[in-house]
Amino acid sequence: MTVRVGVIGVGMIGQDHIRRLTRVLSGACVVAVIDADLERARTVAEDLPGVRVHETGQALIADDEVDAVVVTSWGPTHEEYVLAGIGAGKQVFCEKPLATTREACERIIDAEVAVGRRMVMVGFMRRYDTAYRAMKAAVTSGEIGAPLLMYAAHRNPSVPSHFTSDMIINDSVVHDIDVARWMLDDELAAVTVLKPRRNRKAAPGFADPLLVLLEMAGGVLVTVEASVNASYGYDIRGEVVGEDGTVELGESAGAIVKREGRYSGRVPADWRERFVRAFDVEFQEWLDAVAAGGTTGPSAWDGYAATVATDAGLEALRTGQRTAVSMRERPDLYKQQ
Numbered sequence: 001m002t003v004r005v006g007v008i009g010v011g012m013i014g015q016d017h018i019r020r021l022t023r024v025l026s027g028a029c030v031v032a033v034i035d036a037d038l039e040r041a042r043t044v045a046e047d048l049p050g051v052r053v054h055e056t057g058q059a060l061i062a063d064d065e066v067d068a069v070v071v072t073s074w075g076p077t078h079e080e081y082v083l084a085g086i087g088a089g090k091q092v093f094c095e096k097p098l099a100t101t102r103e104a105c106e107r108i109i110d111a112e113v114a115v116g117r118r119m120v121m122v123g124f125m126r127r128y129d130t131a132y133r134a135m136k137a138a139v140t141s142g143e144i145g146a147p148l149l150m151y152a153a154h155r156n157p158s159v160p161s162h163f164t165s166d167m168i169i170n171d172s173v174v175h176d177i178d179v180a181r182w183m184l185d186d187e188l189a190a191v192t193v194l195k196p197r198r199n200r201k202a203a204p205g206f207a208d209p210l211l212v213l214l215e216m217a218g219g220v221l222v223t224v225e226a227s228v229n230a231s232y233g234y235d236i237r238g239e240v241v242g243e244d245g246t247v248e249l250g251e252s253a254g255a256i257v258k259r260e261g262r263y264s265g266r267v268p269a270d271w272r273e274r275f276v277r278a279f280d281v282e283f284q285e286w287l288d289a290v291a292a293g294g295t296t297g298p299s300a301w302d303g304y305a306a307t308v309a310t311d312a313g314l315e316a317l318r319t320g321q322r323t324a325v326s327m328r329e330r331p332d333l334y335k336q337q
């Protein structure tokens, strides 16, 4: 079966997903697009024969030719489109955030629970990265013993001028929060954010880097060093320390060249390069699940947990205080994952 996909939001990430759906993966075709900037939607559609440009997301979701919906629009619009997708009985792939407030995420959870089956996958693509999957396999197999600590670094070479310190938490560290929950199979209990000496390249009033401490409910402590002016490349690191051993996230350097007593490899330029394959695997798994009549991967619950945790992180950044994370009870729908 070919899944006929409608894409809501054709900015940078939306266009990248259209490229992968139409040129890289199998089992999908893009049949409709919409963007807040209608001209941009029309330009993108020019390269996609037969694709319809709708004027609203609601019209795209209602289109009988659209089997499933990809939401890659601006975060504050996600709730409306995800709810409409669920209402229309169409599977939804939503880029992070699932929604920008705890209440909006809860409305999505309530809608899915009312339908009685999962209709939403949230785009936490690191779960599909080969190196992260190998790390998780080592943790869950028990070979390093019970996890005690986890270290993560999330370094961006630079960010656009609209980026703020808050976005380090809710646009960047949100990935590390999802990885910590998934890797350790646990929820967060509290977040603390510390501000080290400021990078001289940070814009005025901008705290960068940040050191984020996540306390997991089961007692594991996770540190995330997050920076957005690292200059030298996009560098993602991780290590879990267990009772009997440790596991490190593999480097993504590809070919290592050894020459004249030195060795070298490539540091990815940005997250698109670093996670290109993870995005492909993520989408292929989603398409396969949709073709089989369901969904897979990070759920609306995971999207809710990430938004609640980043809200706590933002408060911790503002107040300098340890901030507790409190979540509602997990509905049965999200219990076996």
Ligand code: ISE
Pocket (backbone or CB within 6 Å): 156, 171, 172, 173, 175, 271
């Ligand atoms: C960006 O929005 C992403 O999602 C990337 O994965 C992350 O590494 C980057 O810091 C964010 O700005």
